[in-house]
Amino acid sequence: MKHPQLLFKNRIPGETVFFDGYRKSGGYEGLEKTIKSMSPAEVTELVKASGLCGRGGAGFPTGTKWSFFPSDQPGPKYLVCNCDEMEPGTYKDGVLLRTDPHQLIEGMIITAYALQTPEAYVFIRYAYEDCAQNLERAVAEAKEAGYLGKDILGSGFSCEIHVHRSAGRYICGEETALLSGLEGRRPNPRLKPPFPAVRGLFDRPTTVNNVETLANIQHIVTGGADWFKSLALTEEGAGTKLFGLSGHLEKTECFELPLGVTLDEIVNEHGGGVRGGKKFKACLPGGASTPYLAANHLDVPLDFTAITRAGSRLGTAGVTVFDEETCMVAVTLNLIRFFARESCGWCTPCRDGLPYVAWLLEQFEQGEATEEHLENLRGQFRNIAGRSFCALAEGAMGPVEGLFNCFEEELVDHIKKGRCPFK
Amino acid sequence: MNELLTTEQIEDFRNRAEQLEHPKELVIDLLRAVQARNGWVPDEGVALIASLLGVAAVEVEEVATFYDKIFRLPVGKKVIHICDSICCWSRGGEELAAALQQKLGIGFGETTEDGLFTLLPTCCLGACGEAPAIMVGLKTYGHLTPDQLDEVLATEREEAR
Amino acid sequence: MVTLTIDNQSITVPKGTTVLDAAEKLGIVVPHFCYHEALGAVGACRLCAVYIETEQSKGVQMSCLVEAAEGMVVNTLEPTAVELRQHVIEWLMTNHPHDCPVCDEGGECQLQDMTIAGGQSIRRYRGKKRTYSNQELGPFIEQEMNRCIQCYRCVRTYRDYFGGTDFGVMGSRNRVFFGRFEPGRLESPFSGNLADVCPTGVFTDKTYRFKSRYWDLQEAESICPHCSLGCATIPGGRYRELQRVRSGTSKEVNGHFICDRGRFGYGYVNHPDRLRVPRINGEECDRHEALAAINDKIEKLGGEAVGFLGSSRTALETNAMIKSWAEQSGSKSVCFECHPQRDNAARSWVALRGDRGRSLADIRRSDFILLLGSDPLNEAPMLAAAIRQAESSGSQVAVIDARPVKLPFKAAHLVVRPEKLSTIIRALKSGAFDNFERHEQLFFEGVLKSIKKAERPILVGGGDLLQAEGVAALCELMAQLPEAGGDFVHLSGPNSYGAAMLSGAAPDFETILDDIITGKIRALVCVESDPFADYPDRKRLQEALSKLEFLVVADYINGPAAAKADIFLPTAAPAESAGTYINCEGRMQRFKPVLKPGEPLRITGDGGHPPRRFSHETPGDQPRSAAEFIANLVGQPVTINDLRQQIAADDDRFSGLDQPEQGMLCRANGELPTTVNREDVPGKGDDLLHLLPVADLFGSGPLLSYCSALDAVRSAPCVVLSESDAASIGVANGENVSLQTAEGKLAVEVRIDAKALPGLVLIPQTGADAFLPGGVMIPCSIRKNGARDE
Numbered sequence A: 001m002k003h004p005q006l007l008f009k010n011r012i013p014g015e016t017v018f019f020d021g022y023r024k025s026g027g028y029e030g031l032e033k034t035i036k037s038m039s040p041a042e043v044t045e046l047v048k049a050s051g052l053c054g055r056g057g058a059g060f061p062t063g064t065k066w067s068f069f070p071s072d073q074p075g076p077k078y079l080v081c082n083c084d085e086m087e088p089g090t091y092k093d094g095v096l097l098r099t100d101p102h103q104l105i106e107g108m109i110i111t112a113y114a115l116q117t118p119e120a121y122v123f124i125r126y127a128y129e130d131c132a133q134n135l136e137r138a139v140a141e142a143k144e145a146g147y148l149g150k151d152i153l154g155s156g157f158s159c160e161i162h163v164h165r166s167a168g169r170y171i172c173g174e175e176t177a178l179l180s181g182l183e184g185r186r187p188n189p190r191l192k193p194p195f196p197a198v199r200g201l202f203d204r205p206t207t208v209n210n211v212e213t214l215a216n217i218q219h220i221v222t223g224g225a226d227w228f229k230s231l232a233l234t235e236e237g238a239g240t241k242l243f244g245l246s247g248h249l250e251k252t253e254c255f256e257l258p259l260g261v262t263l264d265e266i267v268n269e270h271g272g273g274v275r276g277g278k279k280f281k282a283c284l285p286g287g288a289s290t291p292y293l294a295a296n297h298l299d300v301p302l303d304f305t306a307i308t309r310a311g312s313r314l315g316t317a318g319v320t321v322f323d324e325e326t327c328m329v330a331v332t333l334n335l336i337r338f339f340a341r342e343s344c345g346w347c348t349p350c351r352d353g354l355p356y357v358a359w360l361l362e363q364f365e366q367g368e369a370t371e372e373h374l375e376n377l378r379g380q381f382r383n384i385a386g387r388s389f390c391a392l393a394e395g396a397m398g399p400v401e402g403l404f405n406c407f408e409e410e411l412v413d414h415i416k417k418g419r420c421p422f423k
Numbered sequence B: 001m002n003e004l005l006t007t008e009q010i011e012d013f014r015n016r017a018e019q020l021e022h023p024k025e026l027v028i029d030l031l032r033a034v035q036a037r038n039g040w041v042p043d044e045g046v047a048l049i050a051s052l053l054g055v056a057a058v059e060v061e062e063v064a065t066f067y068d069k070i071f072r073l074p075v076g077k078k079v080i081h082i083c084d085s086i087c088c089w090s091r092g093g094e095e096l097a098a099a100l101q102q103k104l105g106i107g108f109g110e111t112t113e114d115g116l117f118t119l120l121p122t123c124c125l126g127a128c129g130e131a132p133a134i135m136v137g138l139k140t141y142g143h144l145t146p147d148q149l150d151e152v153l154a155t156e157r158e159e160a161r
Numbered sequence C: 001m002v003t004l005t006i007d008n009q010s011i012t013v014p015k016g017t018t019v020l021d022a023a024e025k026l027g028i029v030v031p032h033f034c035y036h037e038a039l040g041a042v043g044a045c046r047l048c049a050v051y052i053e054t055e056q057s058k059g060v061q062m063s064c065l066v067e068a069a070e071g072m073v074v075n076t077l078e079p080t081a082v083e084l085r086q087h088v089i090e091w092l093m094t095n096h097p098h099d100c101p102v103c104d105e106g107g108e109c110q111l112q113d114m115t116i117a118g119g120q121s122i123r124r125y126r127g128k129k130r131t132y133s134n135q136e137l138g139p140f141i142e143q144e145m146n147r148c149i150q151c152y153r154c155v156r157t158y159r160d161y162f163g164g165t166d167f168g169v170m171g172s173r174n175r176v177f178f179g180r181f182e183p184g185r186l187e188s189p190f191s192g193n194l195a196d197v198c199p200t201g202v203f204t205d206k207t208y209r210f211k212s213r214y215w216d217l218q219e220a221e222s223i224c225p226h227c228s229l230g231c232a233t234i235p236g237g238r239y240r241e242l243q244r245v246r247s248g249t250s251k252e253v254n255g256h257f258i259c260d261r262g263r264f265g266y267g268y269v270n271h272p273d274r275l276r277v278p279r280i281n282g283e284e285c286d287r288h289e290a291l292a293a294i295n296d297k298i299e300k301l302g303g304e305a306v307g308f309l310g311s312s313r314t315a316l317e318t319n320a321m322i323k324s325w326a327e328q329s330g331s332k333s334v335c336f337e338c339h340p341q342r343d344n345a346a347r348s349w350v351a352l353r354g355d356r357g358r359s360l361a362d363i364r365r366s367d368f369i370l371l372l373g374s375d376p377l378n379e380a381p382m383l384a385a386a387i388r389q390a391e392s393s394g395s396q397v398a399v400i401d402a403r404p405v406k407l408p409f410k411a412a413h414l415v416v417r418p419e420k421l422s423t424i425i426r427a428l429k430s431g432a433f434d435n436f437e438r439h440e441q442l443f444f445e446g447v448l449k450s451i452k453k454a455e456r457p458i459l460v461g462g463g464d465l466l467q468a469e470g471v472a473a474l475c476e477l478m479a480q481l482p483e484a485g486g487d488f489v490h491l492s493g494p495n496s497y498g499a500a501m502l503s504g505a506a507p508d509f510e511t512i513l514d515d516i517i518t519g520k521i522r523a524l525v526c527v528e529s530d531p532f533a534d535y536p537d538r539k540r541l542q543e544a545l546s547k548l549e550f551l552v553v554a555d556y557i558n559g560p561a562a563a564k565a566d567i568f569l570p571t572a573a574p575a576e577s578a579g580t581y582i583n584c585e586g587r588m589q590r591f592k593p594v595l596k597p598g599e600p601l602r603i604t605g606d607g608g609h610p611p612r613r614f615s616h617e618t619p620g621d622q623p624r625s626a627a628e629f630i631a632n633l634v635g636q637p638v639t640i641n642d643l644r645q646q647i648a649a650d651d652d653r654f655s656g657l658d659q660p661e662q663g664m665l666c667r668a669n670g671e672l673p674t675t676v677n678r679e680d681v682p683g684k685g686d687d688l689l690h691l692l693p694v695a696d697l698f699g700s701g702p703l704l705s706y707c708s709a710l711d712a713v714r715s716a717p718c719v720v721l722s723e724s725d726a727a728s729i730g731v732a733n734g735e736n737v738s739l740q741t742a743e744g745k746l747a748v749e750v751r752i753d754a755k756a757l758p759g760l761v762l763i764p765q766t767g768a769d770a771f772l773p774g775g776v777m778i779p780c781s782i783r784k785n786g787a788r789d790e
Ligand SMILES: Cc1cc2nc3c(=O)[nH]c(=O)nc-3n(C[C@H](O)[C@H](O)[C@H](O)COP(=O)(O)O)c2cc1C
Pocket: A053, A054, A055, A056, A057, A058, A059, A060, A062, A082, A083, A084, A085, A086, A087, A170, A171, A172, A173, A174, A175, A176, A208, A209, A210, A211, A213, A214, A390, A391, A392
């Protein structure tokens, strides 16, 4: 099925659209409209009405988040774009910035205007050097054209965008850790409250938004809130979503699809079905930190709410599929090892609890697990989920939760057989 | 290379630090700059950065040792990062890693005898759609099979020399 | 105030109290690691879980992070909370080496206690443990990283609280490392607090290493004798040896921490050269013999011919006994400080400090602090820590001083000649700055502006540089501060304030020396005081004391006076006796005996263990508290409690001294000193400079040079010179020169300081070669090494 394309409307695989191409397709009209005819508060209201939810993983309503921002408070304030994108299975922001970087720039300028932040940062992961270069070029072009910098389009509003290249570590994507990282300190998450909107970057009011979230803004401004809402296939959803497909599919690509598209359509239509004609066993529907969905969930519509009823989360909408021959204990072990390695080391459940869980899963994989290990694993899950300082360890428990929900018999099977049944 | 940063770089960073209210925000830029020239960040690099930012060396070290893409030990001319996260794992990442080790004749954390390559595992590179993937320096190679490694290594070897 | 229920008990606490603290008030200890009263809550360890039953924040919560709220119902024993605490302990123990048998923390280890309290007694994890290599961190602190549970308290103490810059946290995930960039001595003068805050055995007191188990240790509450702040300490000893000092807690004074001088400066008690047997003319004798001889001689000479000298390191009770001994013997010559400038500064402070004298706790809450002739890190280190607390919560700090005052934070600093301080303070009061240079005027205007803006400004002065006149000026300036402002002056000794109270308007030590020279006084009794070490003009002292017929010295350190004494009485050190010091804010603070006097086993046993000599007596147990000796002499044996009652009854300024309550403020005032006008700016010849001996962290004070643990950290003798003086002498930074004064010659290293004033040379009292006691400037000359003396 063909779906309307916003973020990918200029997409030509293998190519990047820069200023001229972007302008030709209507780029920066949203910004002009905003600056010339809207007050900052009106922008926030519009985004609120559009129902846009954050695309960084948590799905918090963007307009609501902005409405907490003290935009009239004097002194420095910051907008930060989160392009850390290090959660396994997630690569949509990278594709977006390789496709059409000006969308982010325009979205950021409109957002900066709405929040009245004269300084903005893009925090970009180490492995996305090409994206960083695309952005630097886009920033220069936007400045050249008068869309960015001092006194934008004669409005009196000024804004600078800085590109910050990071040096690895998944925790940098957590918004408060990201702020510490930007400040040149150890990227440990911070205690909330105070929230970034009150004390963020350099202790000043700050809003952190995801790349895709910000890239949607000018489409909302030009198309209107109702139109944006209507793009989704479900009542609760709003807009389109970038789905990054990976794992055992024929086609592992990134697609822009309406929110609410079913898992079945994604797997079997866009993903071209499971590789080698094998059967679908399970998937991570929204990145490494989301509980698995199994074959009985194929009819679940993927939006922020419907998916929670199926026991998972939309997360980053990175859909990683596993075929029938995959050991889900092994998958979970791989994921837990990732989380344990990426722990920042601040709180105990994550720093020491995750390596413990990894060790337990190893016992299963090595055929040395007993009933006691299973009981122990349950206890670990109960006491890590919801108990850590930030959401990293919480996220790590997503797959474990999925394992218990959908594949508990696989754990039992490992114990019974005294080995991994898939090896 | 005997200088960790060129005189112009030092001058430039010093100017930027002076203009910033919070000069410490340059620490990653500086670490990356030293690493770009020197391959890795030696103790003297940490000390140099600390002095440019007007902070204690340990404050730089705290940051340098947090990030896994900053090397505080010598590495080869090029660092090969091979992704071991879930998507690459699901599409032959382990076989690729074994092949890579065998072809280079080194294990993880080791450097080839000619000093050209250091092999390190890494978490997800954001190339999940092109799994399995590796990153050599700052360049990512996706959709790799063990057979294609020879070609990749040849290209990179050529460049490194 | 809010009222909440915890485990079915109800308690009312101030708004803002955490659930953890509220529970503790009820005697319910919620296990915790990362929370610390002084460091606050960070929510890292996740051990302090409780269950909150009421709607707001219902569920398992970290009790250190949740504020007590009206009507809140808390359950600390709810199964899911208990289960989480159990898991946290299990996680923390996965990598722990289980080396309790060889760990110095054993018995006082929070991790041991919490492991028991957590109820997780079985090890289920069988995976590999991670191990670290440790760093060598200098003579004070031992590191054993494998025991670390990552509560981050060390770095929060060292860096955040004390402003140390050479310690941090490196690495990440389950491989974080707490230490220095490279091995080496921890530079902060507060490094020892790592041993106290670390809940397990990662950071321990190196000087105490492998000496005792906590449960074998004799401990008692005490007060640090090394400066006038009077920080609460808990010294501990065993086998007649004082083995360590840890920090006590005093809300108003030091809070939870102490400085390294206070912690590691305890060796004087165990010093091998300490004299432990009474002597007459150098010959050991029985204590009763010595006392009888003293009585005889005083009777023979007549009381009027005897001078009595106490000191600022002697307990209040002892000084009071000296006073009544003098009275009984008919002597009018009694004095409690042999350094007249310090004596008069203290008396001036005691006389003029009104009821707006402030405490360290007030300083921590202050919003503007002006330091006048005060170098906290070297003179009263915990004052620097208190000011840093104010500074980190937004207070501004300005310094007017002759020294390059270094502080663990940024502060505005104006360098002036020491003798100008009083004039400056008076000018700040009048607001007339005409006689000053432009940059000074600007500085003063800024200071006045800040004072005006502040709500709780505090003036902090140092008795040594201000002297009596400056202290008086400071007290006058204070009157101009807003209502909630106040002042604080630190003095030289732990009991300077008490000594000054007893002195009143009596003549100072100069008068006693005058009387010795004229022959009016023929005998001198020095109780825990040593004019040979502490009186500033050595020539005059030699001249006077050579005329003495009879010198009695009673002391616990073997200073220069002891060797010259006709009769020597060994007294008990503070750790071996009870007493009271009055700190520089007039707070009466008691110390209790930790040990009985006696030679440490390691000395009597020649290093062998167990000792091979046995007897019914304890070797070296002759020392008695000085107060007890005097009580014997005057024939009225009293207990310390009787003595306190008597002092409180005799003088109502001391009322409360006999109450068990610790730390009462004494009721103000003493009298102004009578004789203060002495020429204190020395003359200046052609090539003469002014030498100002200044306090040094590990060198100042009479006790520190007897502490071997400090040998490794004492800096080499040096002088601080201005650039222009260095140029005219022709020396470069780091070069050696020869320093010459009337007292003698000394080879020292030159440190050139861009801020130092021309004509003024600073010599830190590094203790290696205690040159002069400080508090007074003298002329000196400096020659390049190799330059020929004429
Ligand atoms: C461990 C962790 C990693 C995260 N990584 C990212 C990321 O890479 N990109 C991102 O946009 N949000 C990430 N988030 C979510 C952010 O904290 C934050 O919610 C988000 O950037 C807000 O933007 P949004 O409201 O536009 O989604 C992460 C959160 C956690 C706990």
